[in-house]
Amino acid sequence: MSALLDLRGLTKHFPLSPDLFGRPKATVHALDDVSLSLARGETLSIVGESGCGKSTLGKAIVQLQVPTAGDILLEGARVNGQRGAALKAFRKRVQMVFQDPYSSLNPRLTVFDSLAEPLRNFGIAHARAELERQIGDLLQQVGLPRDAAHRYPHEFSGGQRQRIAIARALAPRPDLIVCDEAVSALDVSVKAQVVNLLGDIQKATGLSLVFISHDLAIVEHLTHRVAVMYLGRVVELAERRALFGDARHPYTRALISAVPVPDPKVRKTRTMLKGDVPSPLRPPSGCRFHTRCPFATETCRAVTPALRPVAEGHKVACHFDISPDGTQVRDAA
Ligand code: SF4
Numbered sequence: 001m002s003a004l005l006d007l008r009g010l011t012k013h014f015p016l017s018p019d020l021f022g023r024p025k026a027t028v029h030a031l032d033d034v035s036l037s038l039a040r041g042e043t044l045s046i047v048g049e050s051g052c053g054k055s056t057l058g059k060a061i062v063q064l065q066v067p068t069a070g071d072i073l074l075e076g077a078r079v080n081g082q083r084g085a086a087l088k089a090f091r092k093r094v095q096m097v098f099q100d101p102y103s104s105l106n107p108r109l110t111v112f113d114s115l116a117e118p119l120r121n122f123g124i125a126h127a128r129a130e131l132e133r134q135i136g137d138l139l140q141q142v143g144l145p146r147d148a149a150h151r152y153p154h155e156f157s158g159g160q161r162q163r164i165a166i167a168r169a170l171a172p173r174p175d176l177i178v179c180d181e182a183v184s185a186l187d188v189s190v191k192a193q194v195v196n197l198l199g200d201i202q203k204a205t206g207l208s209l210v211f212i213s214h215d216l217a218i219v220e221h222l223t224h225r226v227a228v229m230y231l232g233r234v235v236e237l238a239e240r241r242a243l244f245g246d247a248r249h250p251y252t253r254a255l256i257s258a259v260p261v262p263d264p265k266v267r268k269t270r271t272m273l274k275g276d277v278p279s280p281l282r283p284p285s286g287c288r289f290h291t292r293c294p295f296a297t298e299t300c301r302a303v304t305p306a307l308r309p310v311a312e313g314h315k316v317a318c319h320f321d322i323s324p325d326g327t328q329v330r331d332a333a
Contacts, residue, residue: 003075004175004208005038005061010070012056016281026281030056032232034070035307040175041202043209045219047255048229051277054212057229058180061210062096063087074175092122095169099181101161104168105153111139111164112149118171138167143197159190163197170201178210183218195222216259220244225313228252231280231288234307238314248316251289253324287319295322295329308332 012031019025031053038044046054059065061072063082072080079090098104105114115135119125125134136146142163153161162182169177179198183191195218201207213219219226219240226243228236228251236249247253254273275292278284286303290296297319305317321330 003037004040004042005036005210006071006073006076007034007036007057007061008071008073010034010057010060010072011068012053012060012065013068028280029232029283030280031060031067032283034229034232034234036227036234036237038176038208038210040208041206042225043202043211043223045211045213045223045226046229047213047216047219047226049214049255049277051231051280052229053232053280054214054229055180056232058096058178058210058212061178062094063090064096088122092172093175094178095172095174095176096178096180097162097165097169097182099184101158101165102153104165105161107153110150110152111135114153114164115139115149115168115171118168122172124172134171138171139164141170141201142167143193157190159186159194162186162194166194166197166201170207173205174207176208176210178212180212181214182211184213184215191218192221198222216244216255220259228255231277231283233288233317235289235317236315237307238311242311242314246311246314248310248314248322249289249318250293250295250322250326287317294326295320 010031011033014028014030016025016028034057036044046057048054056065060067063080067080071078074090074093082090112135115138116131119131119134125131135149139146139148144160144163153164156164183194186194198209199222202209211219211222223240225237225239227234228249230251236243236247236252243252244256247256258273273292278291284291285301287293287296287300287305290300293300299319303319305319307315307317310316319332321332
């Protein structure tokens with residue numbers, strides 16, 4: 001698989017409004033030095049608790065947020081900071097699906113009009129007959145009948161509305177769709193259907209997906225690789241099997257422990273995450289996880305751990321190698 005997207009040292013800080021004397025009050029450290037890549041036809045999931053920076057990362061990728069530093073490359077070409085025709089060409093290739101389908105569907109427009117807009121804008125179809133044909137095909141692609149085109153968004157269930165939002169994102173035939181908590185608001189069974197739909201579309205079209213979610217159970221079914229984020233930084237990056245079977249970072253292990261499991265014996269061995277994520281206004285020094293980590297030392301409080309390789313395709317940002325049961329803690333080699 002060749003690289004489609006490269007993120008290099010992506011950083012996004014939000015300075016808050018200055019105080020009465022014009023002095024900047026504080027800065028929200030939403031993203032710090034995030035470097036990731038995505039291959040064609042691959043799904044990379046970004047997971048973490050609320051406030052970890054995953055949605056900011058998604059918005060930066062689709063250029064709804066301008067990064068403070070770092071680069072976004074699409075097939076090797078730097079794309080951040082684009083405007084006008086270049087930005088339009090980028091948007092044709094990179095689309096986004098939000099948690100709330102109404103973010104991309106105007107409730108006053110029929111499904112036909114909502115889907116016709118990107119087809120016209122990106123010069124894919126203009127004539128009525130061609131629009132009818134392509135919109136019917138898009139609806140079928142997302143498992144809806146062709147005649148759904150002539151109804152309004154409120155006439156559909158939440159899951160069906162999200163299918164329409166996916167059809168709209170697919171309309172310009174993008175290379176990449178960023179799904180930001182796209183199934184989080186749906187019922188469990190509907191979630192699974194929409195996730196399966198995304199998987200089927202990917203197999204049929206070679207689409208790449210960045211799947212942002214706090215729900216590891218869903219991620220496990222869909223993804224090829226996972227990046228775990230904590231307070232704006234990537235703390236672990238691995239292929240799905242390695243992450244769910246051999247997580248190395250204490251935060252990742254705690255997140256996986258929090259996934260509901262039916263077996264009470266498994267539940268007994270869980271390690272629960274204590275406390276809340278600290279404020280991104282004043283992230284902790286050194287390893288940002290040190291305030292919640294049972295293994296934290298003075299080194300952790302002073303030195304930021306680099307994302308280091310621990311196995312083929314598996315990286316972790318921790319100063320130590322910690323055994324799965326937490327009984328052995330060794331300095332990283
Ligand atoms: Fe915990 Fe220290 Fe590793 Fe951070 S670097 S995860 S605080 S042991």
